[in-house]
Amino acid sequence: MVEHKADQKQGASIFDISKLQKQPNLPTEFVWPEEDLPDPNPEELDAPLIDLDGLVRGDEKAILIAAKQVRRACVNHGFFQIINHGVDASLIQAAHQEMDAVFKLPFDKKLSISQKPGSLAGYSGAHSHRFPSNLPWKELYSFLYSHDKSSEEAEVVNYFKSVLGEDHESMGRVYQKFCEEMKKVSEMILELLAISLGLEDRLHYKKYFEDAKSLMRVNSYPPCKNAELALGTGPHCDPTSITILHQDQVGGLEVFYDNKWQSVRPRPDAFVINIGDTFMALSNGKYRSCMHRAVVNTETERRSLVFFVSPKEDKVVRPPQDLVCGEDQQRKYPDFTWSDLMQYTQKHHRVDGDTLKCFVDYLMSSN
Numbered sequence: 001m002v003e004h005k006a007d008q009k010q011g012a013s014i015f016d017i018s019k020l021q022k023q024p025n026l027p028t029e030f031v032w033p034e035e036d037l038p039d040p041n042p043e044e045l046d047a048p049l050i051d052l053d054g055l056v057r058g059d060e061k062a063i064l065i066a067a068k069q070v071r072r073a074c075v076n077h078g079f080f081q082i083i084n085h086g087v088d089a090s091l092i093q094a095a096h097q098e099m100d101a102v103f104k105l106p107f108d109k110k111l112s113i114s115q116k117p118g119s120l121a122g123y124s125g126a127h128s129h130r131f132p133s134n135l136p137w138k139e140l141y142s143f144l145y146s147h148d149k150s151s152e153e154a155e156v157v158n159y160f161k162s163v164l165g166e167d168h169e170s171m172g173r174v175y176q177k178f179c180e181e182m183k184k185v186s187e188m189i190l191e192l193l194a195i196s197l198g199l200e201d202r203l204h205y206k207k208y209f210e211d212a213k214s215l216m217r218v219n220s221y222p223p224c225k226n227a228e229l230a231l232g233t234g235p236h237c238d239p240t241s242i243t244i245l246h247q248d249q250v251g252g253l254e255v256f257y258d259n260k261w262q263s264v265r266p267r268p269d270a271f272v273i274n275i276g277d278t279f280m281a282l283s284n285g286k287y288r289s290c291m292h293r294a295v296v297n298t299e300t301e302r303r304s305l306v307f308f309v310s311p312k313e314d315k316v317v318r319p320p321q322d323l324v325c326g327e328d329q330q331r332k333y334p335d336f337t338w339s340d341l342m343q344y345t346q347k348h349h350r351v352d353g354d355t356l357k358c359f360v361d362y363l364m365s366s367n
Contacts, residue, residue, distance in 0.1 A: 015125025015139060016107050017222050026226035029135045030126070036134075036235060037228065038254070038261070038295040045255050045262035048073050049270065053084040055188055067196040074196070074283075077257040078237075078275035078290035079264075082189070085271055087181045092246055092268075095178045095218075095305050098171045101164070102141045103220045110139075113163055118346060120144065120215055121159075131350060137230045137296050139220045145179040145307075147212040156216075179216050182244055182307040186214075189242060189273055190309075197283060199322050205282070211312045215240070221252060221294060221302040232294035232302065236351045238276035239341055239359075240308040243290075245272040250302040256291040256353075277356040278310065278338060284319035285332035291353045313339035333360055 020027065048069045054062020073080040102110075102123065114129065115122035121143045126135040143159050156179055160172030190205035199205075221232040232252060247253055253264040253272065264272065274290035275283075296302065311317065318335050333356070344359050345351050 015128050015135070017125075017139065018107065021222065021225065024225075026224070026229050029128070029133055030137055031226075031229045032134055032231050032234065036231065038231065040228070042254060042261050042263045045077075045079070045257060045264050047255070047264060048080045049267075050080050050082045050192075050273075051084050052082050052086070052188055052192075055192060056084070056086065063192070063195060067192055070192055071196040074193070074275055074287035076288070077255055078280075078288040079255050079257075079292070080273050081264075081267065081270040082185075082273055083267075083270050085185050085188070087185065087271070089269070091174070091178060091181065092305070094174050095246075096248060096303060098174050099141075099218045099220060099303055101168060101171050102218065103139055113141075115142070120342075122163075134231075134234055136233050136294075137221060137224045137227075138232050138294070139222070140217055142215055142217040143175070145183070145214050145216050147183050147210060147214065148312075175216065178305070179214075179307065182214070182216070185244055185271065186212075186242065186307070186309045189244070193242075193279070193283075193287075197286060197323065199320055201320070204320050208282075208315070209241070209309065209311060211315075212310060213312055214310055215308040217306045217308065219294075219304045219306065221296050221304075223299050223301060224296045225298060227296045227298045230296055232296040233292075235291060235293045235353060237289040237291050237353055237355060238274065238308060239278065239345050239351055239355050240276040240310045241279040241282065242309045243272075243274045243276055244307040244309070245274070245304055246270075247272065247304045248302060250297070250300050252295045252297070252302045253304075254293050254295060256293075261293070276308070277359075278317055278341065280356060281317050281333045281336075282319055284323040284329065286323065289356065310342075311338045313337065313342070317341075334363060336363060 050066050050069055110123050113123045115124050123141050125139050128135055156176035157172035160168045187206050191202055194202045194205050224230050247266045249266050251266050254261045275287050277289045280287055280289040314337055316335050324331055341359055349358055
């Protein structure tokens with residue numbers, strides 16, 4: 001896969017969806033290479049559906065069954081779905097509905113709340129402020145959430161009020177609650193991952209992420225007249241640790257497995273979980289970072305909620321001793337911090353399927 005440099009661009013197309021959808025042809029910045037274009041009839045991924053009820057109840061037999069399923073999925077492709085996660089359906093629905101408050105803003109207002117250089121928070125249309133080509137056909141809005149209990153309790157509420165105004169306090173409260181629930185879900189997943197890896201301390205990863213600084217993102221993939229030439233999100237592995245995603249019923253998520261792209265059928269009661277590059281390093285390469293993408297269609301907008309779990313920026317990314325002891329368990333990656341990797345993707349490398357490998361090469365050449 002070709003490495004994409006994250007150079008700042010000059011004067012490329014701005015993702016003003018009201019104008020772009022009126023154009024008869026797709027602007028060249030949004031046309032993807034032929035080898036990346038979507039199959040109109042992809043196979044469906046046979047992804048495991050993990051029931052978290054046993055973990056909630058403390059049923060050790062059920063936990064071991066779930067851990068075995070997780071291990072198989074993470075060794076193969078780094079992807080699974082979870083049910084009985086404890087998140088109220090009405091909260092998920094509200095989080096989807098609140099996106100309108102951002103994506104239906106006037107274009108000038110969207111620009112005023114755009115991501116600043118080097119920042120992960122704010123509005124972005126197709127990442128057009130960063131890249132000159134292969135632009136994703138999407139809008140997104142991102143904000144940070146601190147797992148640390150000593151942080152401001154209304155962190156997300158205050159952010160929305162300060163950026164969007166006092167009249168968006170209720171929106172902030174919805175996403176504050178949603179992030180709090182995502183934190184709880186992430187803790188269950190991290191415990192299950194530790195069990196599945198056979199760690200002596202099943203709470204190792206849960207404790208490691210106690211002071212995490214995660215990123216919450218809402219995505220909108222508008223209809224595209226030339227959907228056969230475009231992608232909503234290009235092929236990539238998330239550089240973060242684990243990703244918790246809820247997609248609406250439109251569909252469009254695809255995972256690369258067994259040398260082909262396979263679709264993921266949406267389930268309203270399930271969250272999608274995929275392993276990212278940072279957790280691949282935390283597992284000493286035992287678990288695979290999930291290669292995925294999103295496709296668009298000609299008629300219907302697709303939306304998704306995404307919670308990217310990441311360590312605190314200065315936390316050293318290092319696998320537990322259980323995974324590096326013994327002659328056959330040598331370290332696969334050098335120590336690094338999440339800040340090192342994040343800055344690399346912001347300044348030098350557009351995330352793709354080789355991000356971690358390229359980052360390690362960069363790190364070693366810099367020393």
